[in-house]
Amino acid sequence: MIVNCTKDELLLNINIVSKAVASKTTRPILECILITADSDGVRLTANNLELAIETGNINAEIIEKGSVAPEAKMFMEIIRNLPENKVSIETDDKNSVIIKSGKSEFKIFALPGKDFPELPSVEKNFKYETSHTTLKNMIKKTIFAAAVDESRPILTGELLEIKESYFNIVAIDGFRVAFRSEKMKNHNENISVVVPSKTLHEVSRILSDKDDEAVFMYFTDNHALFETKDFTMVSRLLEGEFFKYENSFIDEYNTAVEVNRQELLSSIERATLIVKDMRKSPVEISIKDKMMVITSNTDVGTSYEEVYVEFEGDELDIGFNPKYLIDALKAIDDDKIRIHFMSNLSPCIIKGIESDNYKYLILPLRLVG
């Protein structure tokens, strides 16, 4: 293989596929990036067997076709540090990669391209359209609520659900639910799949948050495929039954407040400054007299905060793991939000006042004393 290319073009594309490079593995080939130069063009591919990413054809001149898989980290470091933009990449008969630029020349050992695992084949039956920003945002604003511990593996993923003309993403860790919904442009079959959050985290890192370009999604029983004009990503799915989240979001309430999101967030963040273990020390919220009073009380000292609210229904004292409130409040863009409570033993539901494209549910902590 002999390919001429530029450093900029290579770095851009290495950066895309790098999110699917395995970091700790017993199979060295999964830590490599596959470079392919064939009659279609030049492409880069990475595949950690959970997520695979392949670029479209990159801007490069093929002198001799072939393929090779250098170790990703070293290949990236070398390309990044080359003295000139013009780069030539070639292989010798021992599968070394020779990288030349200006008066620098590197020769690094690599693995044969033919040993690289192929992308899972995904039949493109139904096509669903969303955009970079929409998908990235929906992931970012829910993923924190996915389970970290592996005791119920299905909850370590996020539910991607296409239901009538809505695209929903839902995460649940047993203590809270994060729900985001967007209207779909086109609607085919209903779909309900669970994608590992680790994979979705990488997917969200590749998607641009400035770009409203299309992302096409395809689903099979085992895989989700995300396709943009620059790359294709294929993620494995988790098997099992996801939690039936719909019944958790009840409409009844005994106490409702409308409050400035940023003021509430800052007050809770301050109250946590003296909290060392958030799971054990609840932040206490008292609602009365058009006020939320937020207090914390730990070995270190005490804190007291007042936030003005519009208030309807019963007065209430309730305790929360402040991290859960902070995560949800940070994920919301609205200036003003609505919170519904049933009692100090039932979850609260945070939602928009005007939009209903997000809902966050949080279980309370029992107050001591």
Added chain:
Amino acid sequence: MIVNCTKDELLLNINIVSKAVASKTTRPILECILITADSDGVRLTANNLELAIETGNINAEIIEKGSVAPEAKMFMEIIRNLPENKVSIETDDKNSVIIKSGKSEFKIFALPGKDFPELPSVEKNFKYETSHTTLKNMIKKTIFAAAVDESRPILTGELLEIKESYFNIVAIDGFRVAFRSEKMKNHNENISVVVPSKTLHEVSRILSDKDDEAVFMYFTDNHALFETKDFTMVSRLLEGEFFKYENSFIDEYNTAVEVNRQELLSSIERATLIVKDMRKSPVEISIKDKMMVITSNTDVGTSYEEVYVEFEGDELDIGFNPKYLIDALKAIDDDKIRIHFMSNLSPCIIKGIESDNYKYLILPLRLVG
């Protein structure tokens, strides 16, 4: 104690003294910041027994005199997150600190101010003047060569030397020497003291690199005192005999090159990309034909770089731990530098072509094969 102040003024001064707060210690008081409000004014102090820092009087209103020592990290976090700029700080009879701002109130446990260790007293016999930028630069551009391992404790410090009208700072770790020299404004007695590098590192972090304001230095047998208009720092000295560095910098050479510093630096940095253990894999430099050829050869592969040089004397092949070359080349500002070599078993000396306010000496590594 009751003091009114602003968040900005407090943060600025907490930031200064925080460099002398102990991080791991069995004496909790050393992890605190002392707040003193007396007839002189309001001051902050931190003291980890190696380095002590005290601010000048800060802009604050004293309602009631007193002193108290809250835990530094928590105090800083609380002040940083307060909702309004106006802050009141008071103590109660249990030595708690009560911090109020807007609708926030914190009460955190603290230690009595009287338990805080006093600043070492330093007699101000002779006064030496330098500036923020000079002192900061001289430290930053030498400190990397101080010994890290404690086998010869004296080498874990830097030599501060006032000799005739020059102020020199020298660091030596057994494999290299870093030397910086500046002309003094005023000259008193000659001085030669060794300051722990850990302390100097913190000193350099407080000094401004934009500010050419004066720093006054005073020395006793046990302490160095640095005084600026905003704060006073007192550092403990190391005891023992420093290495006689002067004899290492010989003037003879068999090979001399003049080379563009940035080009050489970039080439060596690239050559290290394939080096995993810098102590074991030397980067090899071959000097001939107006060229330095820089190569490396490891398990991972090989690299080759050419750099144009002006060259005088014998041809030479020599190996170095590339980290030592990189550290020295990064610490120099000049575009072009001069390097002297005796043989491939003797140290090289890197120096300025026009200025002689810096010299770096590096021992070679023996080339294998």
